[in-house]
Amino acid sequence: MGTYVDTIKSKCRTQHDLKIEQLRVGSITMWMVGYESIVNWEETIAYISNCGLTTEAAYEDIYVHLLGQEWVPEALDVLLQGKVVLIDSDADRAFSFQGKPKTLERAIDKAENETMPFSSALVFMEPLTTNIGILRKTIHSPYLEVEGYQFKGIGTREASLVYLSECVDKDLLEAVRHALKKAAGQDLRNGQDLIRFFGYNRYHLVSPYHKTEIPGQAVASMMNGRVVLLIDGEPTAYVLPLLFSDFIALDWDRQLPLFVMTALRSLRLLSILIALMTPGLYVALVSVNPETLRIELALSIASSRIGIPLPTFLEMLLLLIISEIIIEATQRLPKSIAAANTLIGGIVLGQAIVDAKLVSSLVIIVLASSITANFAFPHYLNTLVVRILRTGIILLSGIFGIFGLFASFIGVCYYACSLQRFGVPFMNVLSPKKLGQ
Amino acid sequence: MINRWVAVMTAPIFFIAAHCSILFAAYSRSMLHATEYGHWEPVFFNILIELALLLLLLLGLRKAGSKDYADLFLPLGKWISTALLVPLVAFLMLIPVLAIRFFAELMIIVFIASSPIHAILAFLCLLMLYGASIGPQGIMRASTLLTLINFPILLFAIGACIPNATFVKVFPLVNASMDFLAEGKLFITLFSICPFLLLGMLPPICKVKILPILLSLGVIALLYVIIVYIPISIYGLNAAKLMYFPLMTSFDSVNISWTIFDRISLFYAVALLAFVMTISTFTLYSSALMVHKMIPVWREKYIRYGLCLIVYILSLVIPSWNRYIEIFTADTWFRLAIYIVVPIAVFLRGGFIERQERKRVLSK
Numbered sequence: 001m002g003t004y005v006d007t008i009k010s011k012c013r014t015q016h017d018l019k020i021e022q023l024r025v026g027s028i029t030m031w032m033v034g035y036e037s038i039v040n041w042e043e044t045i046a047y048i049s050n051c052g053l054t055t056e057a058a059y060e061d062i063y064v065h066l067l068g069q070e071w072v073p074e075a076l077d078v079l080l081q082g083k084v085v086l087i088d089s090d091a092d093r094a095f096s097f098q099g100k101p102k103t104l105e106r107a108i109d110k111a112e113n114e115t116m117p118f119s120s121a122l123v124f125m126e127p128l129t130t131n132i133g134i135l136r137k138t139i140h141s142p143y144l145e146v147e148g149y150q151f152k153g154i155g156t157r158e159a160s161l162v163y164l165s166e167c168v169d170k171d172l173l174e175a176v177r178h179a180l181k182k183a184a185g186q187d188l189r190n191g192q193d194l195i196r197f198f199g200y201n202r203y204h205l206v207s208p209y210h211k212t213e214i215p216g217q218a219v220a221s222m223m224n225g226r227v228v229l230l231i232d233g234e235p236t237a238y239v240l241p242l243l244f245s246d247f248i249a250l251d252w253d254r255q256l257p258l259f260v261m262t263a264l265r266s267l268r269l270l271s272i273l274i275a276l277m278t279p280g281l282y283v284a285l286v287s288v289n290p291e292t293l294r295i296e297l298a299l300s301i302a303s304s305r306i307g308i309p310l311p312t313f314l315e316m317l318l319l320l321i322i323s324e325i326i327i328e329a330t331q332r333l334p335k336s337i338a339a340a341n342t343l344i345g346g347i348v349l350g351q352a353i354v355d356a357k358l359v360s361s362l363v364i365i366v367l368a369s370s371i372t373a374n375f376a377f378p379h380y381l382n383t384l385v386v387r388i389l390r391t392g393i394i395l396l397s398g399i400f401g402i403f404g405l406f407a408s409f410i411g412v413c414y415y416a417c418s419l420q421r422f423g424v425p426f427m428n429v430l431s432p433k434k435l436g437q
Numbered sequence: 438m439i440n441r442w443v444a445v446m447t448a449p450i451f452f453i454a455a456h457c458s459i460l461f462a463a464y465s466r467s468m469l470h471a472t473e474y475g476h477w478e479p480v481f482f483n484i485l486i487e488l489a490l491l492l493l494l495l496l497g498l499r500k501a502g503s504k505d506y507a508d509l510f511l512p513l514g515k516w517i518s519t520a521l522l523v524p525l526v527a528f529l530m531l532i533p534v535l536a537i538r539f540f541a542e543l544m545i546i547v548f549i550a551s552s553p554i555h556a557i558l559a560f561l562c563l564l565m566l567y568g569a570s571i572g573p574q575g576i577m578r579a580s581t582l583l584t585l586i587n588f589p590i591l592l593f594a595i596g597a598c599i600p601n602a603t604f605v606k607v608f609p610l611v612n613a614s615m616d617f618l619a620e621g622k623l624f625i626t627l628f629s630i631c632p633f634l635l636l637g638m639l640p641p642i643c644k645v646k647i648l649p650i651l652l653s654l655g656v657i658a659l660l661y662v663i664i665v666y667i668p669i670s671i672y673g674l675n676a677a678k679l680m681y682f683p684l685m686t687s688f689d690s691v692n693i694s695w696t697i698f699d700r701i702s703l704f705y706a707v708a709l710l711a712f713v714m715t716i717s718t719f720t721l722y723s724s725a726l727m728v729h730k731m732i733p734v735w736r737e738k739y740i741r742y743g744l745c746l747i748v749y750i751l752s753l754v755i756p757s758w759n760r761y762i763e764i765f766t767a768d769t770w771f772r773l774a775i776y777i778v779v780p781i782a783v784f785l786r787g788g789f790i791e792r793q794e795r796k797r798v799l800s801k
Contacts (some may be wrong), residue, residue, distance in 0.1 A: 288548075288549065289548055289549075291699065291700070292548075292698050292699055292700050292703050293697065293698065293699060294696075294697055294698065294699045295699065297697055298699075400549060400552065400557070400560065401548055401549050402548055402703060402706075402707070403544050403548050403549060403557070403706070403710070404560070406707045406710055406711075407560060407561070407564055407710060410564065410568075410583065410710065410711055410714055411564055411567060413579055413582055413583055413586075414564075414567055414568045414571055414575070414579050414718075415571075416582075417571060417575045417576075417578040417579040417582060418570075418571030418572065418575040418579075420572075420574070420575070425574065425575075425578060427578050427582065429439060429440075429443070430443055430578040430581045430582055431440065431443065431574070431578065432440055432441075432443050432444030432447065432643065432644070433440060433444075434440040434441075
């Protein structure tokens with residue numbers, strides 16, 4: 001038996017799904033090697049027998065018929081890409097060819113996280129090629145260009161950089177390309193890896209990319225000069241870079257008349273401000289600067305707080321933490337149980353905590369409006385930033401009152417204005433250069 | 438389209454924001470003390486002087502291309518450039534010291550009487566340091582953003598004052614004696630025009646076009662007059678003169694029944710904070726940049742920390758509001774010298790650079 005087969009057999013001991021089997025092909029007996037978890041074994045054998053080989057066919061004939069490529073045992077990783085190897089053990093030579101793949105994919109599904117009424121049901125799936133195909137189907141443009149990248153660390157991961165050559169911002173494209181090429185020897189497993197590849201501080205609150213699962217949204221971003229990174233096995237597209245407009249604008253809005261769209265987007269902007277500021281404003285007004293409130297309002301707040309032991313600042317922070325825990329708890333539970341949890345958290349706790357005079361009912365109103373506003377602007381990932389900043393604002397409002405509230409708001413503005421990814425400012429609207437020009 | 442608008446308007450918007458910070462802070466009080474009646478006359482003189490100096494500076498800058506003060510003066514040799522830049526940096530550093538100290542005083546009187554001044558100043562200085570560290574483009578974006586948010590708030594506060602105003606109190610309008618010229622009181626109020634000096638740091642960062650800046654000066658001129666006449670028309674000159682914060686007190690006189698806030702001065706203070714931060718961050722950034730260009734071995738980041746610490750200590754050292762006003766009056770001559778020397782130097786330098794450039798092109 002040849003050394004090729006020995007090598008494979010020794011590998012089989014730790015790789016249970018690596019299959020090796022003897023097979024009569026043409027005039028010779030060969031060993032067929034492949035991962036049966038990736039390759040559909042029966043279909044591949046059927047493919048070999050149906051490819052027009054005669055019983056006298058020699059090694060070279062088989063090689064040509066199956067569109068083979070020379071193979072040596074060191075190149076085991078080609079097997080991971082769904083290829084199959086045929087080894088001629090007498091002569092110790094082998095070639096690889098594309099096996100019939102096993103379906104490891106689900107059918108194209110509807111959006112899970114970004115559902116919008118009257119929008120197309122098509123969303124990104126896990127396989128890279130499916131996603132590229134979906135993008136091609138969505139836009140049908142000869143300008144759609146796809147560059148392949150491979151990240152080889154402990155595992156191998158394929159990714160594709162997709163852009164519209166007519167619209168893309170050249171500097172941005174160059175910067176992204178450069179970063180991706182440089183990272184070819186590293187593992188790509190998650191968003192933090194991606195942030196590291198791009199050379200940004202991992203402690204930044206705002207990530208450099210925007211995730212979307214709707215192809216239309218990705219295409220709209222590309223038409224505005226941005227690039228899209230598709231990673232094999234991720235059912236979302238990474239739009240680079242993240243801009244402030246992603247917090248308030250969706251491509252979906254454009255089906256509405258301009259005025260309605262503007263109103264909708266203004267509402268989202270307002271909801272960001274409400275989510276960010278109202279808890280801080282309440283703390284500042286009630287605990288530090290009650291004199292700025294109208295006297296009637298101040299009195300009604302004071303009467304609602306009679307008998308409450310906690311200072312406003314702690315009251316707000318306590319409820320905020322509880323509500324964040326409820327949000328965190330419901331999101332990973334099965335839907336049926338999540339509803340029960342919401343009920344307990346929302347009604348029982350909310351009602352009981354007021355009845356027990358631990359917090360005033362106004363705090364609950366303020367907090368509820370802030371949290372509802374938190375989910376009124378697009379994308380769950382963006383809400384996380386606002387939720388964290390909100391806590392900071394409450395802290396400063398508790399210390400410095402109205403002054404602290406607005407000073408921290410200015411700080412947030414400075415932070416937003418300071419962000420610049422791939423040479424594109426996060427606050428792109430305020431920059432003199434339009435993306436893609 | 439919006440990006441093109443931003444490209445042209447960044448500098449004028451910054452110019453307006455920088456003026457707002459100074460005007461809404463201490464200008465009205467200082468101007469009320471300048472003369473007995475006919476306040477529009479010294480205001481008019483202020484604007485004329487600013488216009489002349491501004492034109493001189495802008496023409497010089499245009500000739501020089503995209504160069505800031507350090508780029509313009511450093512080739513003049515060690516001694517001359519130091520003589521020009523060091524006083525300029527010292528003057529620029531005075532702006533955040535006075536602005537931040539003013540705002541802290543305002544905060545203590547209006548909102549947080551119980552907080553110690555060192556804590557408020559530290560918070561303001563940290564915010565300023567953070568703002569100055571986000572880079573010139575970031576500062577300009579923040580200036581545009583904050584102005585677009587806060588300028589309407591300020592206008593709302595001003596508009597809310599109008600029902601309380603009694604316009605008869607502005608008379609007599611004409612002051613034929615021009616007494617403000619005789620005693621040099623006009624020069625004390627000239628601190629209000631200092632933002633024009635900051636334009637000299639803008640050319641490498643954004644486009645500085647002369648016409649939009651002059652138009653924005655028109656808006657600023659209107660603000661100058663309004664700000665002086667608000668306290669006069671609400672309280673009368675003699676009462677307004679007695680106040681430390683006449684503008685603030687005027688805003689406090691407003692009672693609007695349909696807002697949830699009892700005090701309109703809240704809006705004024707909020708907007709003022711944004712403007713004070715805009716001018717302070719930019720002055721801190723540009724002073725650090727100038728020092729860095731003079732002494733390249735020092736890292737800009739550490740210079741910024743150092744300067745911020747100096748601002749904090751200096752503003753902490755000013756013990757009381759009366760002392761603050763004394764400092765304001767004492768630096769008048771230093772300020773005037775800077776106002777005159779810097780634009781003339783820029784103008785001459787700009788002309789020289791332009792001639793050299795022309796010669797170079799011709800010889801090619």
